[in-house]
Ligand SMILES: Nc1ncnc2c1ncn2[C@@H]1O[C@H](COP(=O)(O)OP(=O)(O)OP(=O)(O)O)[C@@H](O)[C@H]1O
């Protein structure tokens with residue numbers, strides 16, 4: 001948990017980089033610091049790990065005043081990915097990643113294991129990359145190594161300053177998705193800086209929108225979009241909120257998490273009963289392990305004895321981190337009014353129906369959000 | 372020219388002796404210069420030491436512009452006033468150390484001050500203390516520039532050591548000096564060409580060393 005209480009930072013030259021900021025990031029949450037260039041995002045990170053002193057206020061890490069912790073110790077326990085990546089060019093990928101473990105005196109075997117683990121997490125082959133130098137990596141690979149390095153000693157708290165800043169849009173979406181997957185597993189407390197509102201809404205459990213050193217609104221992505229506190233927020237969010245809304249709501253927020261399902265080895269009769277009971281005309285078919293296989297339709301029920309014979313296999317689905325417009329475009333291409341949603345190991349996570357999307361859009365409209 | 376060649380042919384071991392002596396002087400002077408210059412450069416590059424750094428670097432710049440002959444005179448005067456021997460190997464070495472140390476000191480200081488702030492931010496941000504930051508980040512990144520200073524110092528010292536023969540340092544300068552006094556063209560040429568060749572060889576050698584000690588990831 002990270003808590004800032006009326007934190008103010010005035011640089012010696014008189015620049016007020018942070019003005020009385022108060023907010024709290026819960027354990028296991030991603031807080032996105034969002035705002036125009038120069039609004040104080042990097043400065044906020046740097047006062048949290050005490051790279052620079054604050055002028056007034058208090059900062060608590062897990063309830064402990066950070067000024068009472070030894071500063072090197074504090075920083076070794078907070079992962080920090082700096083804005084310019086900052087890999088050490090004279091060290092290999094391995095040496096870069098194990099920087100903090102070395103500082104903490106981990107034994108060699110443990111360090112090696114950790115480096116391999118982290119490279120795999122970042123989808124980089126340890127054998128291939130471990131002994132390369134940063135100059136032998138692409139920009140995207142460097143950024144991954146930077147993120148891996150910040151995770152080096154498995155800190156519970158992470159500060160990431162535009163970790164995907166210098167990356168092309170496609171790789172960036174990939175990295176974002178990977179990041180969300182990883183975060184679901186490792187549940188760190190993260191402050192994530194960006195000035196891209198799309199990235200902010202996709203990545204953040206909460207967003208802290210800053211302007212000229214002030215925290216303007218600290219809220220969930222949805223509230224920031226649809227309940228802007230003032231004109232600045234409204235302007236920053238942009239005029240096409242309806243479209244952004246589509247683009248920025250995650251599938252998992254709208255999907256039905258426990259849809260009726262049948263397994264391939266069940267009789268067609270079971271599927272019929274269930275469809276009648278639920279008043280639906282198609283059902284998701286899964287395998288024993290819970291993986292998504294396809295659909296069985298009402299009109300096909302007569303065509304065989306077992307579900308396995310009559311189902312229509314399908315490989316059209318979206319992952320739970322997909323945003324609404326990605327899901328919608330897959331749904332439209334399948335000509336089905338429902339879309340299977342899977343989690344990272346392809347297990348069925350839920351079903352997203354067109355009705356649910358419409359309903360959500362309707363609700364937004366009611367709140368006056370769609371002009 | 373021919374006389375010089377004949378001299379070399381007739382007295383190879385004498386010329387070899389001068390050359391070795393010359394190299395020895397350069398090695399000792401540059402060795403001490405590194406031992407003094409690098410730590411001093413590191414020290415004055417530290418945070419909050421600008422008030423020391425500025426005068427030290429200023430002094431170094433001035434000393435570099437002092438003609439070497441004058442510097443030798445100065446060192447002799449200081450040593451003599453302290454009641455020490457002012458002629459011979461030691462005073463010559465002292466003068467050479469002072470000279471050779473200037474490019475090393477300056478380059479060390481510049482290299483450390485010019486380390487990318489992002490590197491320092493990253494190192495500190497991960498919990499390195501000042502010492503770890505210096506040895507793990509700043510110094511390795513400064514090696515190429517520091518080594519350029521050392522190379523500079525070596526080449527310079529080879530030339531200046533020839534002049535140091537005046538106060539009895541020995542080496543190839545001795546040949547030049549004797550030649551000048553006795554109007555022996557062959558000796559002047561042997562000494563002069565010897566120093567030039569030595570300078571070129573040392574430069575080539577040092578550029579190898581420079582490459583060799585540069586951390587692998589920094590080599591292009
Ligand atoms: N060391 C410093 N001395 C004086 N002013 C500074 C210093 N560091 C930052 N500032 C100023 O503080 C303000 C906030 O800077 P900060 O780096 O936090 O911005 P940012 O939100 O991270 O911007 P960006 O998105 O461009 O990275 C800016 O006006 C900047 O010029």
Ligand SMILES: [Mg+2]
Pocket residue numbers: 041042043083161
């Ligand atoms: Mg910044």
